[in-house]
Amino acid sequence: MAYDKLDQLAINTIRLLAVDATFKANSGHPGAPMGMAPVAHVLFNKFMKFNPKNPKWLNRDRFVLSNGHGCMLQYALLHLFGYKVSMDDLKSFRQIDSILPGHPESHDTEGIEVTTGPLGQGFANAVGLAVAQAHTAAVYNKPGYNLCDNHTYFFFGDGCAMEGIASEAASAAGHLQLGNLIGIYDDNHISIDGDTACAFTEDVTKRFEAYGWHTVWVKNGDTDLEGIEAAIKECQAVKDKPSMIRLTTTIGFGSLLQGTHGVHGNALKADDIKQLKEKFGFNPEKTFEVPQEVYDVYHKHAAEGAAAEQEWNKLFEKYVSEHKVLGAQFKRVLEGKLPENWQSKLPVYKPTDGAQASRKLSEAVLQAIHEELPELMSGSADLTGSNNTIWKNAVDFQPPSTGLGDWSGRYMRYGVREHAMAGMMNGMAAYGTVIPAGGTFLNFVSYAAGSVRLSSLAHHRVLYIATHDSIGLGEDGPTHQPIETLAHFRALPNMMVWRPADGNETSAAYYMALTSKGTPSILALTRQNLPQLEASTLENGIKGGYVALEDKSAQITLVATGSEVSLCLEAVKTLKDQNIKARVVSMPCVEVFDAQPKEYKLSVIPDGIPALSVEVMSTLGWEKYSHEQFGLNRFGASGPYKDVYKKFEFTPEGIAKRAVATIEFYKDVKPLRSPLNRAFEQLI
Amino acid sequence: MAYDKLDQLAINTIRLLAVDATFKANSGHPGAPMGMAPVAHVLFNKFMKFNPKNPKWLNRDRFVLSNGHGCMLQYALLHLFGYKVSMDDLKSFRQIDSILPGHPESHDTEGIEVTTGPLGQGFANAVGLAVAQAHTAAVYNKPGYNLCDNHTYFFFGDGCAMEGIASEAASAAGHLQLGNLIGIYDDNHISIDGDTACAFTEDVTKRFEAYGWHTVWVKNGDTDLEGIEAAIKECQAVKDKPSMIRLTTTIGFGSLLQGTHGVHGNALKADDIKQLKEKFGFNPEKTFEVPQEVYDVYHKHAAEGAAAEQEWNKLFEKYVSEHKVLGAQFKRVLEGKLPENWQSKLPVYKPTDGAQASRKLSEAVLQAIHEELPELMSGSADLTGSNNTIWKNAVDFQPPSTGLGDWSGRYMRYGVREHAMAGMMNGMAAYGTVIPAGGTFLNFVSYAAGSVRLSSLAHHRVLYIATHDSIGLGEDGPTHQPIETLAHFRALPNMMVWRPADGNETSAAYYMALTSKGTPSILALTRQNLPQLEASTLENGIKGGYVALEDKSAQITLVATGSEVSLCLEAVKTLKDQNIKARVVSMPCVEVFDAQPKEYKLSVIPDGIPALSVEVMSTLGWEKYSHEQFGLNRFGASGPYKDVYKKFEFTPEGIAKRAVATIEFYKDVKPLRSPLNRAFEQLI
Incomplete structure (x- = not known):
């Protein structure tokens, strides 16, 4: 389609809101919003379906800003589309008790899907959101009922592209052939140390091709709106690969310092803002200006999203009445409730029962409850046989073409990618239909510390199955024996660190981990056998x-x-x-x-x-x-x-x-x- | 050159030592040593120069086993070449107080360069060793005095290849054009979850090409010794790129379970060992058998290494007498001593001096001491301007072709790669001529937790310059404000966590960090200004x-x-x-x-x-x-x-x-x- 002045006006409105908000806060990152406003406009207004009045609608398209420092871009969009972000909120950006903190936090702001800012995290979250979508579609969609078909879009910058967690997640996404995932790489050649030539000269496109991604290059991301639209369309048509659009942009587009790291992490100077507003045809005397026609065009798109949700709601009700069992299950899962009395399936032990390693006791729990809790997806970072994270006859979550499983499978093969596993689990939990549990050795949960912290901060119900929990692992030695690990995670707010002593305590740990909707858990489990204790009961354990x-x-x-x-x-x-x-x-x-x-x-x-x-x-x-x-x-x-x-x-x-x-x-x-x-x- | 029966005998001796040691310990990983014995034989006996009687000789070739679980390969080699690893030591593998722990630890075993096992770490260490070599050569080599020209070789497996830290380090090494670095990828298609087809299907070679590496594929790593030799030669000839040899091997070669994950992490069964020894022409009734001719050929190579060191020592003495200033400095650095009275350069503050952020006070220390301590290499994970890790007129460590610096430069642009930065710094410290200091925000030291732990375990003198150390960083908000971080690292043994209150305490922190040869330090530094205290002195601070x-x-x-x-x-x-x-x-x-x-x-x-x-x-x-x-x-x-x-x-x-x-x-x-x-x- 053709783009006109109104599109440009909307784009410049976004840019100037970011400029004014960072200027007022005297803090923040105007450069990325100014560079990515064009793609954001095209993506949000031409492609994404969402209803600002119900930001939790299941089948909305997901958006993740992995370069979360550019959050004024997202906050401006939320405001313009009519989410619960007022003009006063924009003016309180980065102030105490504002709903708009310095980096996007899903727990603070409606419409923010996941908490980002720590670089690379959003990338892995996006992969997790796409996993959960593919899984949910495979489980619940039926002929005539395409209830779950949303895309996950994400933006990432050079910083994210350099982070190991993003590399791990990209490799996993390529293996998983996640066709519902489209990443837009803000190729602006600038990071905090200046031109990326000083540290980052690899061929990013080739790397993503090596991972099995579809790639497109939009060479002029500043003004080629048609090119951006065509690229997104092309990626949507690729169903068996995730896609990466390399979008070459100018950081701080329009600023006197555009294209330099001077616009990355500091507010623009007053005279720079003045020339910018004049250049964009805005009144330089005004701040936080939004032309009514920009509101109008965005509100129109929002209204279309609201209508789409209404259609979806009708379809969903029909589905529930036609597919009674699955419908009831879907409804329950969407309401965030666990099935009645599921906990009666938790194993109970007598003191006379045999000694067992708590990693085996954990396996027994998964074996006992997995049928009751279809929303539970287990997995391991390539330590399945050691973490005991799999139940009998579990099906892998795999692209059917691999012959190793299918999209409805509930067992994740994360590979030796602890950090991405944790970041993906955060995204899976954020999707709304999945409770993820993932295993590694306790000592290597530390590899994932960046994401584990965000499990806590963003209130995700994620279970870390952390086996080989002490010197009790024996021969592998000091490189594998945790010393500092439990202290680390006990010092982390909103994290439950469990170290059960026997079978009933292991059941208690799972009970609490699964019923605590807003708190992640680490279950530290032994390699060696433990006897069943006299006084241990579920009731005692959950205290x-x-x-x-x-x-x-x-x-x-x-x-x-x-x-x-x-x-x-x-x-x-x-x-x-x-x-x-x-x-x-x-x-x-x-x-x-x-x-x-x-x-x-x-x-x-x-x-x-x-x-x-x-x-x-x-x-x-x-x-x-x-x-x-x-x-x-x-x-x-x-x-x-x-x-x-x-x-x-x-x-x-x-x-x-x-x-x-x-x-x-x-x-x-x-x-x-x-x-x-x-x-x-x-x-x- | 032609390979004969003696080569095969040596290779099978290595394999069987790994098989016998893991069987005796009833624990460990025989598969990787059995698969990689051929390349190890060719590399160690045909290419590497080293002197087992002086494992610390500066110009030795470095070897890193990033897939450290295969350490019996390395222990067998150390024994056969005449390092301080006796037959009794091999028999005590994985037993209490043995010098041969379950994964290689540089602090326990002479000849082990770096502590590995946690996957991906050795990869980053190898990049750091290569950085230190390139830097040392640039600083000290003079016409006629090629004192430093060693290679760094490393082995890595599928597990390492999946880890984010290895991706980060590979990208950095490609940018840095480290021609002295040769990695051998054990492409055996097996990880703990089974065939890598279940999680790892990317094109690894293409990915390394995207990073700027030279790549070669040896399709039959089990028996094609000539092919292995040719590949290594080819890589040695490439001077402006690191090289990766994809070596397709059979894990557990010779075992009845070869090519499966059954040989990865468990000792072989007795009957399997019997058939294996018979197949290899060994006496199945004997264990830990080493034919004398194998000792002979390896001892001959070791003697050549010893002779090479003697030549080097003569050259070094001549160098010292000809290049007096640089020679004295080189000697001092190699002896691990700091210059006399260097600490007199540390800034001293009076209570009346102005308030400053401790990140600025840290910058003042670096400014004051960097000329005195030429072995100090600073750097940052893309936060130079925020971490204040650079001194005036510092030269980047960069390939000269970039026009951004040269190999003698002392400032590292690590990119947004915290984990690789830490792993590289461990390698740089291990090289013996460099004291590395690297910056990021305190909150993101957690991204590097896997490597920070190994700084402590392996006794590396590494300085983590960790700025923005609390809620005092302000607007960036909870995603960036450390809460659990100091507790985490205070719980880590052999780590000094410094949080100085003013200028004199900052000087004290540096004094202790630089004089503690076997202990890493984290310097937690503020973004905000702090006044100079009345009672604060260097003498008080260092208590x-x-x-x-x-x-x-x-x-x-x-x-x-x-x-x-x-x-x-x-x-x-x-x-x-x-x-x-x-x-x-x-x-x-x-x-x-x-x-x-x-x-x-x-x-x-x-x-x-x-x-x-x-x-x-x-x-x-x-x-x-x-x-x-x-x-x-x-x-x-x-x-x-x-x-x-x-x-x-x-x-x-x-x-x-x-x-x-x-x-x-x-x-x-x-x-x-x-x-x-x-x-x-x-x-x-």
Whole structure:
């Protein structure tokens, strides 16, 4: 179609809103919005379907701004199309308690699909959104009911293109033949250090071809709106490959500093803004100016989206009445509810049941619940047999042409791509119909730290199945034995770190992970066998911490997690031989324990006797729950795991020795308060 | 050259040593060594120069096994060539206190250049080793004195090829035109999940070409020794590009399970070993068998290496006498010594000096010391202007053909590749002539967590210049504001986490970071200005913690770091208005403070009065140094930094309020011990 002055006016309106908002905030990134306004206009106004009045409509096209620093572009679009972003909101960009933070956050702003800014994350999120779409379509679409056919579009810049997570995600997307995914690469040759010639001279197009992507090059992304439209159309027609449009643009288009990194991360100067507005035919005396005809054209497109949703709603109701079982399931999933009584499927163990590694106990949970929870998609970063993340007869999520599975499959082969796995899972969770769970060794969850942080910040229900959780993995040695990992993720807000001690606690961990809609979980699981405990129940486990062995006349409380709980129970016997009485607390999840009523917590770790924590990794943070800490503030060792435990004195005797020292040390302190008693409350 | 039976015998000896060692350990990875023994034989015996009697000889060729799980390949080679790896050592593979852990660790085993196993790390290390070589050659080689011309060779598998860090490092190496770098890709189509067809179907060769690498394909890596030799020769001849040899091999070559993932991570079965030894003409009744002629041929090559080193030593002495200044410098650097009195160049500040951001104070240090320390190479992951990592007139380390710098340049443009930057810095530090320092935002050091961990484990002197260290970065908001990051890295063994409060503390941080040969450092630096403190001196700073404001009649100790120290000093005044006396401790580095004598530590955080820690991020771990903790156990907010501080009550009033609560809470506890008094010592 032909483009006219109105299109140019809309584009310049977007550019100037970004310029004015960053100028007012005296902070932010005008360059990318100014360069990408043309493609954003074409994409949003000519291609994307969405309803600003219901930003959560399932079949909307998804948009991800992986170069999230350019968020004023997206905020301007949300405002112009009529999402809940007012002119006052635009004026409060980057101010305290504004709904428009310095980088896009899905939890803050309606219409933002995923939280981006940390470079490369949005790229992986987009791949995850496309995975979830392909899967949802395969499961629910029926002849005459094309309920799920949206595209995922994403923008990314040179920064994202350099990040490893984007490379991993691009390789995965190519393998998965995600034809519903279209990425637009802002090829503007500028990053913060200046011209990309100083560090980034690879052939990006060729690299994406090597991954199996379809590629197109639009050489003049500043003004060739027809070319942009043709490129997007061409990519939409490619059904068996993701597509990448290399869009050569001028960063800060129109500014006196256009094409330099001077417009990347700083507001424009006043005189530059003046000449820009004049050049664009805007009144240089006015700020935040939106011509009514721009609102009109965008509101018209929004109204078309609203109408499309209405049509879709009718089709959906018809579907529900025709495909009763699947329809009810689809409806339930869309409402974000788990099936009634699903938790009755969680395995329950008696103390007499055999010892098992908690990675195997986790497998048993997945085996038991996967039919009940069709929204659950499991997977692993190439450690399936070690992470035990697969259930019997699971079908791979694979392009049918591979002969290895199909789009309805629920098992993801992420490859050795931990960071992309986590970023993709964030996107999958954001789509709205999938609960993703993905496995790797606990030590290598750290490879994914950038995305794990965003699971927490963006409130995604994502499960990290993190096996081989300590020196207990044995022979692989210090390169694979986590020391700092649990401290790291316990310090991360809005993250549940679970380290279950046995079967019932493993079921409890899954129960909480699956029912906590806005909080991700890391399940730290052993390689080695653990006995089933006497006091462990689902009810106890979901409190995060509970008394595993009570003794009202105890002289000390031993607080432990995972594999060390049964060791502490052994240590109680050793102490008894020395006429010392001890009680044991199992603390599978400190974050969940923190949320219990204080009275309960003080019944678990009471005043009057000292508490000693026992966990075979960094002691950092255990001071919050214990007076003294037995842990491992050094790297581990390679050897059979029992030898490694012995080397570091993680034996009943080693624990008992420290318990005795702790009792002795605190005998004269009055009052001896539980460490849970604090002088003031923390801000949360 | 022609290959004969002796070559085949050597290759099969390597294979069987790997088979016997993993069988004896009942653990480990025989498949990769069996598949890669041919290329290892050709590479080590026909190409590489090294002296097993002096594994640290500068001009040795470097070898990195990025697929470190195949370490029995490398251990067998070290043994056969006469390094300090005995037959008994091979038999103790993966046992407690063996020098041969489950993955190669440079700190444990002579001849291992870098610690690998976590996939992709060795790849980035190899790029760093090649950078350091190119730089060292450019600085020190003179006509007639080709003192530094070694190659870096590395092996990597499908797992490494999938990892983002390897993609980043490969892109960087291509840009840098590292002709001294040759990677051999073990294209065996097998990863832990089985055939790579399930997740990894990209065109790896094309991808490396896109990065600017020279590529060769050896289609029969199992037996085509001539082809392997020709490929390596071809790559050696390419001087302006790194090279990648795609070597198609059969994992577990010779085993009944060859070509399957069954030989990847498990010892072979006894009957399989029997048939294998028979097939290879070995006695199936014997284990760990090495034919004398294999020792002979390898020892001959080792002797040639020793002779080459002798020649080199003579040349080096001549060089030192001819190029006096440069020779003395080269000698000093090779001995691992810093120049006499270099620390006199460190900036010193008076309390009356102006307030500055600690990222600017860090820049002042680099400006002041860079001439004194020619071994220092700085750089940034595309945040040069924000990290302030560059000194005036610094020359980029760049291929001269770019026109942007040259090989002798000392400033690295890492691109937006945090993980590869860290992995490359580990390799650069391992080379022996370079001290690398690299910048990014503190929040994005987490992207590099996999490599940062190995900086610590492998004892590399690497400096992470981590700016924008808290909510004090302001407008960029929660996606960029670290909360969990310092807790994460404080929990990591052998890592110094510095958060200086002013100029003298910043100098102290650099002093310790540069003089601690076996410990990496993270320098957490502010975006916002900080005043120069009264009590801050280099001498105080290098203790890790000291009294910033003493008051013998104080009722409370405020313990703070970085930007919160001056806030606490303000809070003392607020408390004084309420007739409360407080003292302040500045704690720029808890790890260094931990190493001080107990008497000193107790003079800093004494018995008898409570201590309150103040740091604008996770409180996790501060219980070790304080009775109560004021921090931020939630995500931050986007806004001007002073508003953000106020929102979370990080003001003199907010601190004073909590100090009052703390004093009140502890007034009845007797004895009130310093938190530094513990019941028992931690294992270290």
